[in-house]
Amino acid sequence: MTPVDAERTVSLTVNGVPREATVPVRRLLSDALRHDLGLTGTHVGCEHGVCGACTVLVDGAPVRSCLVLAVQVDGRSVRTVEGLARDDGRGGQLLHPVQEAFRECHALQCGFCTPGFLMTIAAGLEARDAAEEISEEEVDDMVGGNLCRCTGYANIKKAVRHAAAAMREDAR
Amino acid sequence: MKPAPFRYADPGTLDEALEVLSAEGEGAKVLAGGQSLLPLLSMRLAAPAVLVDINRVPGLDTIEATGDGVRVGALVRHGALLGGGPDADAAARVQPLLARATAHVAHPAIRNRGTTVGSIAHADPSGEMTSVLALTGGSVAVATPSGTSEIPWADFFVGPLETSLPAAAVVTSAFFPALPPRAGTAFAEIARRRGDYAVCGAGVVVTLDDDRRVSAARAAYISVGLVPEVHDLTEAVAGQPADAADWSAAAALARGKVDPDADLHAGAGYRRHLVGVLTGRTLPAAAAEAVSRSAA
Numbered sequence: 001m002t003p004v005d006a007e008r009t010v011s012l013t014v015n016g017v018p019r020e021a022t023v024p025v026r027r028l029l030s031d032a033l034r035h036d037l038g039l040t041g042t043h044v045g046c047e048h049g050v051c052g053a054c055t056v057l058v059d060g061a062p063v064r065s066c067l068v069l070a071v072q073v074d075g076r077s078v079r080t081v082e083g084l085a086r087d088d089g090r091g092g093q094l095l096h097p098v099q100e101a102f103r104e105c106h107a108l109q110c111g112f113c114t115p116g117f118l119m120t121i122a123a124g125l126e127a128r129d130a131a132e133e134i135s136e137e138e139v140d141d142m143v144g145g146n147l148c149r150c151t152g153y154a155n156i157k158k159a160v161r162h163a164a165a166a167m168r169e170d171a172r
Numbered sequence: 173m174k175p176a177p178f179r180y181a182d183p184g185t186l187d188e189a190l191e192v193l194s195a196e197g198e199g200a201k202v203l204a205g206g207q208s209l210l211p212l213l214s215m216r217l218a219a220p221a222v223l224v225d226i227n228r229v230p231g232l233d234t235i236e237a238t239g240d241g242v243r244v245g246a247l248v249r250h251g252a253l254l255g256g257g258p259d260a261d262a263a264a265r266v267q268p269l270l271a272r273a274t275a276h277v278a279h280p281a282i283r284n285r286g287t288t289v290g291s292i293a294h295a296d297p298s299g300e301m302t303s304v305l306a307l308t309g310g311s312v313a314v315a316t317p318s319g320t321s322e323i324p325w326a327d328f329f330v331g332p333l334e335t336s337l338p339a340a341a342v343v344t345s346a347f348f349p350a351l352p353p354r355a356g357t358a359f360a361e362i363a364r365r366r367g368d369y370a371v372c373g374a375g376v377v378v379t380l381d382d383d384r385r386v387s388a389a390r391a392a393y394i395s396v397g398l399v400p401e402v403h404d405l406t407e408a409v410a411g412q413p414a415d416a417a418d419w420s421a422a423a424a425l426a427r428g429k430v431d432p433d434a435d436l437h438a439g440a441g442y443r444r445h446l447v448g449v450l451t452g453r454t455l456p457a458a459a460a461e462a463v464s465r466s467a468a
Contacts, residue, residue: 002182002192005179005180006180048210055281061251062280067206067282069225071182071225072225120281124280140366144365145281145282
């Protein structure tokens, strides 16, 4: 008989590190990341899938972590904003091109929506052919699902183009 | 808010899923993509006692395109229908409306998890795929402990967020019949942001005769009415040449046929106006596609 549980232990890989948590089955992935695993970089905005602030990558694809149960990512690989930067080999970290672009273009003000934007855009840019020039439609698609209520979208879109250009340079 | 407490099962087979659903009765709810269900839980609009997650059930993630139509399994994500894979490309050739409408379903992060079949089972009048199922004359395959059956779309949708699905049942797939020869489709929406719920949307199918004159024109609308409806607009354009039909007459006919509701986003009159606008935009596009498919 299939077990019907109120609580489960979930094993997953977060930013390349194996993690485990025992959670009530109603725990949202967003809350599991923040409360159970201590990764507070993932922000919780609307909690019903509208704002995009909680976007993380599950097996490489962006998803709203408030619309996924923690028990559903058992055995999966999750990447959060804490996993965007990489080691520079000298004890420090190198920001992801999207993070660099956000800093360069002033694409964040209060920063609340930023982790969701960074994850969505990073996944979008990593999935496309970096050598191709990015179209306005692609840019719109990458920012259209996330709400920002202070910076405004002009600088965020500028950052997407900036990051795409940087990644294009790297691809050469 | 957070979902109210529930218990959770993730059976590894369809039989096990049906077993849990039967044992738990009315309080059990099927979870597939969860992109509509989880918001309902978090807003406490629904509080099922048990979620039966079907994501581990094998064989439900396939897109099968044949000459008769496209069968979409219950675990096929919206994103998978948008192209990129051979199955999605074959599906787009057999019934182009499917991918065309799916492009309007939510944002990429939602499309990565949400399922086409789940969207149909959710029966939201502002969902795209319910109307596409209706417009193409489709049906859903339903598995219950006593066997499987195919339910035509008109018998499936009962009201907003309400279907005729029995309690212990899983919708295992949806079937979208093939686009007939000499027919074309188009789909358009007006939404506040790309990917948001449509204020109004329209899907149309135009069929031509051997002389490239309109023999049928049908439309279904999004966010208009309580359940999907197919409106026959043929009388306004019957027998007219595909490249010079009086589409504005068809748009006027459509405005008279629909009975939209008002909500926070739009009044009934504005929605009726948009029905006319979108009908006028989509019909000539569908006719043009029908012409090019006739030539092929």
